[in-house]
Amino acid sequence: MNKFLLKLYITGDTPRAERAINNLRQVCERELHNQYELIIIDVLEHPHLAEEEKIMVTPTLVRELPPPRRRIIGDLTDTAKVLLGLNIRTYPVSESGKD
Amino acid sequence: MNNEPLKILLVEVTPGEASLQREALPHSGTVQFEIVRVAQFKEALQYLAQGDITVFLLGLLPSESLKPMQPLKKQLVAVPMTLLIDPEIDLQTVERAVHDLQIYFDKEQIEWNLLTHLTHCAIDCRQLQSEIRQYSQQWQISEARFRNVIARNADGILIVDHDGIVRFMNPAAETILNSRNQDLLGELFGFPVIAGETTELDIVRQPGPDQMAEMRVVDIEWEGVQAYLISLRDITEQKKIERALRESEAFSRAILNSIMVYIAVVNEEGLIITTNEVKAHYFPQKAACFLKNLARGGNYFTLCRQAGATQLLNGMLEVLRGEADSFEAEFPCPTPDEEFWFLIRVKPFEGNLQRSIVVSHIDITKDKRAAQAEAESRAKVAWIDQREREIRSLLELAHPPQAAVTASIFGLVPIRESVPSTFEEIVQRYNELIDLALEQRAFKIDHRVSEHLRAMANQLGFLKAGPRDLIDIHSTVLERKGGSTHPLKAQAYVEEGRLMVLELMGYLVSYYRSFSIGVRRTLTPEALPAKPSNRPGEGGRS
Structure with missing residues (x-):
């Protein structure tokens, strides 16, 4: 199984950024079951990364792996829409609950 | 479909091979035909320019002769149907030249009824195409407008x-x-x-x-x-504006919450819209007044009516109606143990939605108590002043310069001067007796003060003391006690001392009366001394 590599671009330590992180973690824990790696990138601390990726707004979530690359922007509270935007299906869970 | 004749423009470059005959067309069905035959494209252009051609027939045309048809393309757009009736000509070549070519026939097997039917279908089709083009144009215009709106x-x-x-x-x-x-x-x-x-x-x-x-x-x-x-x-x-507003509101609220005044905003229905946050139990919880029940969401007017606070209620209503600029009232809030006071101040508040009032509740209990204490203190000071004047009068009475001179003339010297040691001893005893008298009154302990006073009166009588000597003793003791004694206790000394000196005088009078009776009984008038005898042992007082 390919592991998901997700990058979340945020701007500073704001309530909106914190909300986006929490929402995304919940979605990942519920849907991806540890089969993911989440990288939080603050565009204020790493402006060059945002420039390279041509990030225009935050919060922006990029699915780097597995291909194809997908990108969603906006509110991450709606799990169904987030999964739809990332083109992620519900990840099958083995009997052990992991892997 | 109407009954107007179909006008057919037939182009036959090689008329010798044409099979269509103008005469044959009217007999081919109910539809009326009118055929215009031309041999040159230039002539066709002229007819097409008139705009009443229904069908454009390409007759026997060799492929190489289609080039001159290029100028026809624009005019043919308005013609409902273009037919080719010579299958020997390359169809694609004709389509490229005349883009609206729709159908073709074998020139040898033309069925005129079918041709008529197809002609009408073509007309309908052309109309539909025209409508589609029209709608397409409208859609393009609409989309252009949409893009324009979006762009702007x-x-x-x-x-x-x-x-x-x-x-x-x-x-x-x-x-x-x-x-x-x-x-x-x-x-x-x-x-x-x-x-x-x-x-x-x-x-x-x-x-x-x-x-x-x-x-x-x-x-x-x-x-x-x-x-x-x-x-x-x-x-x-x-x-930014919202943040500034939030900060401003937080600042205002912090200030409101920092002041020790309970503030309630009340709307026209009496509903308490908001309050500031003051310390818990700002109003005494044991109090019988309704102020302790004030809270956001409650109805101030109802609470006033239930408590019978009519004056306060009317004051608030007057301010709400604009009949008064403000209203103030002191409101008592007693508890079983003590009494609290609040100053209630009502001011109008012009909100965005409706007129409201701001009701401030200021705890003035300390001020009230301080005022009461001040009044009591003033009364005590006045009383002490009065007592002081009394003592001063007593002193003046005890040491009148005229009396001293007069007494000296008559040989009456005060005990203080004639027997100072005995005077000091009596003062000490009087001093102790006045303390005992206070204890006796306060703690109900019988110190037998009266007996001591009687004994002291006997001693004073023996010394032939007068009222001035008693007042001298009394005032000396009070003067000494007043120096370092609490005002309240000094007041008690004065009150108790007044009774003691009166009692002492009474005993002294009684002594002299008894002494006088005893002398009358034992001495004849002749034996009475001509002048008062000297004090025993001292000899200076007579």
């Missing part, structure tokens, strides 16, 4: 496809995103996700100030495919 919209608008690729963006979007149209078109923006109607985004600018936008998303069809229309509204200034 103050909100930034992007259209992205389902992969998040930017397909369109207006100038406002360029401004908000700080990017040029050509840089973003075809680039990945992202799949927009919102939970409700809108969501807020931070705009990434490098470098640049913080900027925020509100995003709305609607599904649309764009250039034939499903897409998202993303509306971005710059809310940076709005957020």
